Each structure stands twice: as C-alpha cells, then as structure tokens.
Amino acid sequence: MGKKRLILALGLTIALAAGCGQEMQEPEQADTEAAAEQEELVQEELVQEEPVQERLEQEEEAELEAWMQQIKDEIESAEAEADRLDEKIGSMDLATQMDLNQTSFEIYTVWDDVLNTIWGILKENMEEASMEQLTEEEQYWISRKEAAVQEAGALFEGGSAWPLVVNSEAAKLTRYRVYELAAEAGVPMDTQIIYDGCYFNWSAHVYKVSVEQMDPSLSYCEIQISNVQDTTFDFTVDELMMTTDERTTILQSSTAVIQDGGRSAVYEGEDFTLTFHFASEPASFPKELTVTGWDKLEGDTFINKNVPGHESG
Incomplete structure (x- = not known):
C-alpha cells in the first residue's frame, strides 16, 4: 500500500513537471513564430517597395x-x-x-x-x-x-x-x-561652341604668382584664337619670357579646321600637325583647351581669360 502511494506520488510529480515544461516552452514557440511572421512581412514589404522605387x-x-x-x-x-x-x-x-x-x-x-x-x-x-x-x-x-x-x-x-x-x-x-x-545642365549637344580670345598657359600663371625669384631663361606660350566660323578658326602662337613678358610670335596666323562638333580642331602645317582639344566638361567648358603635336604646347592647359563670366589671368 505504501509502495503504491509512493508510485502514484512520483507519477503525479513527473506529470506535473512535464506539464510545466510544456507551459514554459509555449511562449518561446510563440515568440519564434511571431518573429518569423514579422520577418516575412518585412520581406513582403521590401519586395513591394522595390518596384515602387524602381x-x-x-x-x-x-x-x-x-x-x-x-x-x-x-x-x-x-x-x-x-x-x-x-x-x-x-x-x-x-x-x-x-x-x-x-x-x-x-x-x-x-x-x-x-x-x-x-x-x-x-x-x-x-x-x-x-x-x-x-x-x-x-x-x-x-x-x-x-x-x-x-x-x-x-x-x-x-x-x-x-x-x-x-x-x-x-x-x-x-x-x-x-x-x-x-x-x-548636362545636355548632350551635337555642337560645342569655341570661344575666341587669348588662351593663356595656366601652369605659367601659377608659377609666376607663386615663385619670387623666377628663372629669366624660362618662357611660356599663349594662343590667340580669332575669326571663329562654323568649320574653321584662325590662331597665332606667341612665346613670352617669364620675367619680362617680352612677346615673340612663333607661329603666324594660321587656320584650324573644326572637328567633332567643336570638341577638337586640326591644323596641318609643313613642320607639324596640331590638334586642339576643347574641354566638354561643365566645370571646364567653355574656357579650357589642350594641344598635341608640338612640344612647345603639349602638356599644358590653356585658359581663355576673355570669356564673359570666366575672366582670369
């Protein structure tokens, strides 16, 4: 009789313990399910938002x-x-x-x-x-x-x-x-304007304003563009002494043929062929150009100091 009571008591204790374990697990399962549902909702919203954003x-x-x-x-x-x-x-x-x-x-x-x-x-x-x-x-x-x-x-x-x-x-x-x-404004135009005026050597300008004792043997070039037409423009090249600005024309008035909708131009001379490259970027247009084909001009950026709103030099 005593053994039966003990067995019953133990059985009741185990049953209660098992029941408590189930009760303790249920909230955890509920939380997991809720989190999964929330994640699913978030994913659905993201999927719905992607087409809207696109x-x-x-x-x-x-x-x-x-x-x-x-x-x-x-x-x-x-x-x-x-x-x-x-x-x-x-x-x-x-x-x-x-x-x-x-x-x-x-x-x-x-x-x-x-x-x-x-x-x-x-x-x-x-x-x-x-x-x-x-x-x-x-x-x-x-x-x-x-x-x-x-x-x-x-x-x-x-x-x-x-x-x-x-x-x-x-x-x-x-x-x-x-x-x-x-x-x-970034509008892709078929034609780009070429500005007439004096294009000065930017590197020479920086050198002159930053160096106190300049080397008297140094010189730099300027390009004068004029008579800009739809297909051609005239130009001269002057060489100036760095310390005195004494000017000598080293390429007499010549004519370049405009190409690529105003983004470049070519001069074919007896001794060399010059290619003018005009800047197209909004930050540089309409005032900057570079030249290839002559070591006196290559490697430098020339800036037009006469464009209204862009004066410098």
Missing part, C-alpha cells in the same frame, strides 16, 4: 531626359531660324544698311528668346541651391555681356553701322551663353 527612379530619369531634350530642341530651332535670317540677307541683291541692322536685331532676338526659354526650363527643374548659384553667375554674365557690347560698338558710335555691330556682338555672346547653360 518606378520612381525611371520616372525621374524620364523627366530629366524630357527637359534636356526640350533644351536641345530649342537650341536647334534657334540655329535654324538664325541661319534662315542670314540667308535672307545673303539673297538680297541690294541690302541696305537698314536691312542689315534690322536682321541683326532679329537674330539677336532669336537667341535672347531661347536663352529666356532655357532659363525657365532650368528654373523649373533644377535644385534650389544650384539655381541660386546659377542666378549669381547669370547676373555677372549679363553685366559682362553689356560691357562687351558697348566696347564693340564704341568705334561706331553715331554711325549707321552701329546697330549692326552691337546687335551682332550681343547675338554672338547670347548664343555662346545658351550653349554654356546647356553644357552646365
């Missing part, structure tokens, strides 16, 4: 391409209209000075209108901080353009050709600015 990126890319294409179309349309006006003058047998003045104003208006249109596109699509910086640059460019136009017309003040001169200069500079804004 779609948003595609929409942003499509929007960027759309307004860049709009800028490109505006520029191509302006080029076509300006060419039409030029041909109009060329087809006149007896074009008067008044005709020339009027047409030059119309050409300037074409480029001024497209500049304002592109500005509106940029203002609508660029980030606020970038637009603020661009606005400051634009205000400075306007002041420089006005000064350059006045300087160009100074010799013709009061004459019948004065409107033609100032309108032509204003049209040229405004067209340049249109292409510059397109480059800064």
